[in-house]
Amino acid sequence: MLPKTTTYAIQALAYVAINTKEAEYVPINRMAKELGIPYHFLKRIVAKLATEGMLRSFRSSTGGVALAKDASHITLFDVIATVDDTSLFTDCLLGLPGCGNERHCPMHAAWAVERTRLRQMFESTTISDLAGRVSRDGFRISFS
Numbered sequence: 001m002l003p004k005t006t007t008y009a010i011q012a013l014a015y016v017a018i019n020t021k022e023a024e025y026v027p028i029n030r031m032a033k034e035l036g037i038p039y040h041f042l043k044r045i046v047a048k049l050a051t052e053g054m055l056r057s058f059r060s061s062t063g064g065v066a067l068a069k070d071a072s073h074i075t076l077f078d079v080i081a082t083v084d085d086t087s088l089f090t091d092c093l094l095g096l097p098g099c100g101n102e103r104h105c106p107m108h109a110a111w112a113v114e115r116t117r118l119r120q121m122f123e124s125t126t127i128s129d130l131a132g133r134v135s136r137d138g139f140r141i142s143f144s
Contacts, residue, residue, distance in 0.1 A: 002080070008037050009045050009083045010076060010130070013054065017071040017131035025057075025064035045083060052082045071128035080122060089119045 002010075015035060019026050028046055032039040046065055049055040056068040067074075080086060092099035092108070093115075099105040133139075 003084050005041075005045060006080055006084045008035070008042065009049060009079050010127075011035055011037070012042060012045060013049065013067070013071070013074060013079060013127045014131045014134060016055065016065060016067055017127050018135060020066050025066045027064040030064075048083055049079075054078070054082065067127075071131060072126050074127040075123050076125045076127075076130070077119065077122040079127075089115050 012031060012035065015031055016026050019031075028043055029039055031037075032042045035042070037045075046055060046057070050057050050065070050068070053068050054074055055065045057065050077086075080088075092105055093111040094105050094107055096105045099108055
């Protein structure tokens with residue numbers, strides 16, 4: 001449902017939240033390998049997340065990335081808005097021109113309810129929530 005870039009950004013943030021301690025950085029190449037994400041693609045995503053203040057980076061032989069703010073203050077909606085766009089929550093499901101509040105497509109009323117629910121779910125779920133559930137429920141966020 002979500003674009004690959006968005007999914008990778010969410011996975012990367014959860015991975016960093018799970019794998020870092022205070023003042024510790026996760027190497028991007030290790031994260032790319034363990035998440036199964038092409039390194040250069042992940043590097044671009046990480047750069048965007050850093051520019052938007054979600055990650056901070058440290059360049060050195062022991063460098064990498066860490067969360068720039070507490071994972072409980074980064075919502076999934078924030079991530080979507082940063083690396084993709086929020087048209088999922090505003091546009092016509094069928095992509096029909098002219099669909100809106102005055103003129104409705106066949107799916108308008110049903111989609112309006114569902115997109116509102118989706119937005120609320122993404123706005124109320126944080127990276128901390130996600131990382132906690134992954135850890136608690138024994139899911140692997142990495143391939144290795």
